[in-house]
Amino acid sequence: MFAVAALMAIGTFIEQGEAPDFYIQKYSENSPILGFFTWKWIFALGFDHMFSSPVFLATLTLLAASLMACTSTTQIPIVKVAKRWSFLQSAKSIRKQEYSDTLPRASIKDLGLILMGNGYEVFLKGPSLYAFKGMAGRFAPIGVHLALLLIMVGGTLSATGSFRGSVTVPQGLNFVIGDVLGPIGFLSTPSESFNTEVHVDRFYMDYYDSGEVSQFHSDLSLYDLNGKEIMKKTIKVNDPLRYGGITIYQTDWSLSALQVMKDDEGPFNLALAPLKTNGDKRLYGTFLPVENSGSTNLKGISMLARDMQSIVLYDQEGKFAGVRRPNSNLPIEIDGVKIVVLEAIGSTGLELKTDPGVPIVYAGFGALMLTTCISFLSHSQIWAFQDGTAVVVGGRTNRSKGEFPDDMNFLLDQVPELIDSSASNQSEIIGG
Incomplete structure (x- = not known):
């Protein structure tokens, strides 16, 4: 991840997508970066198109392989273990947990009912009890890794499979989308929408009271190969036209x-x-x-x-x-x-682009936000053992460790105390 971040920083520092002469003049032998990094290094490593360069894509591939390896060797086994009904068969093993306590006169069944009422999944086997809640918190790290993989796949597809272009069109004239768009990477594949013709019906501007331009608009009409109108829309800054995977932005104007x-x-x-x-x-x-x-x-x-x-x-x-x-x-x-x-x-100054990776990136970031929040949920486990009239209780959690003892004390305070039947009969005789 550090290597990916470092390459992204370099891609921000070095201008992207410029003509070769630009790099030869700015990063010549007379003005190298760090004393040796010249235009020859930039071209050799592909840093003039960093986000589709072999170095960057190879680093992303290594990061993806690392995430998948961590998921398969660490996260999935942890979830499998957490899903098992793990009964402890002795009071000694329960007292070794992070939290433990003993109820002198209590029933393990009453404890189970209290735990079920507080959202725990409860399992009984003879004198042993096992309960847990917050299993989603164990699955969340796997979701985080999958979300990161989605983001990387979408970003790679955007960097290697997109088209971009810009054009300035006078009012009343038209252009063909495919004549404007140029491929960004080796996966860029044109679609049928590239044959669409865009006609600029009208261009106009809004003004502030001071006379400065506040907004500019373009009335656009789209036509297919047969000259049939497909759609019309008035676009403005921050309100583009979208059709067939192609987005047309209003970015500039001139006379x-x-x-x-x-x-x-x-x-x-x-x-x-x-x-x-x-x-x-x-x-x-x-x-x-x-x-x-x-x-x-x-x-x-x-x-x-x-x-x-x-x-x-x-x-x-x-x-x-x-x-x-x-x-x-x-x-x-x-x-x-x-x-x-x-x-x-x-x-009107228009910028056109196709970016097949955008839906995947958005889905990845949405999943990342959701799974990150879920990962903060505590996965709590409780064990109990009926030792005569006493119930030995122990538990642990992977988060909120400071609050867990207070929560346990609150639950155990609700467990009813058993009354000694012999003592009860004796008090009845004395009273009679």
Whole structure:
């Protein structure tokens, strides 16, 4: 487990899934890790894809073999022993238990009834009694090991059998899922769902009162090979679309084009290009020529947009000319040209993935939480022996050892005391 944790830490430190040139430049001979670990080691050990590398998978296999060996050689025999009706045939052997006491005048049958009323399974054989409860606590460690194995199987399947991909699609266009997804590991196998076509019907955004983008949405339609619509859904951040084992997430956005009218002609779609800014703000720009395209000194009107709410326009000299909101149909005249901004066309940034190991991992973690809680249940055992009129009682537990004596004292206090018949008859004669 330490080796698996160490490899996972290395996989977090070293970037995963980058192009070879990235590792050659960052981990070159001039800047090795720990003085010797360069890109050659990363490629040789497969640490650029740690979680599907032979080293990591081999370590997981060893851990799985260790868990199975522990289950078969330790946990299962313990459960088998715990399930046996283990009677102790002498008071001496009972007094050797972790807890022991003697009831001077009591019946072992009365003790058995008290134990049954407190949730114990009770067995009598002649003068001997055996009782237990909390057997689930003995089975729980086996469940913990099986849950860990499920998690490792699911994680390995995720690392070696998944597909991932991302795409930016302008509103109104479409793509085929199989053209976007790429295999992650050697077990990655495409399904029929890869032939599904995704159409971006609409992309739009919500804004805070300050004007900042708060959420972005994509109306998606899925079509099969025959062009039949399969499903529709509006996705947003943290609300993906799921179909045929494929999940489509809303992860990003951009602006792709401005649709404008020029002197009542058009509409024209002007492609928007992202512009570099000093901060983290987005800025997109486009250019509308106003002179003959064959001119060597081409001039035009510049348009800038940060989002889909407003467009800033500049004249041929680069001076501010005004601001227009898309869909307002309000014209603006710049250098003798009348312009109407009809629409800002957005592009949706989508991330697609298939992960066949997710259900197995979720099931493993669910079982791990349940069996871990169950494993804290105490498995308690009680033995008793009828020695004449006395009952010798002993017991032990695997957990809550500090509370067990108090629980035993509480149970034994409930056992009724037997009355001596000869003493009772004598008191009746004296009284008469």
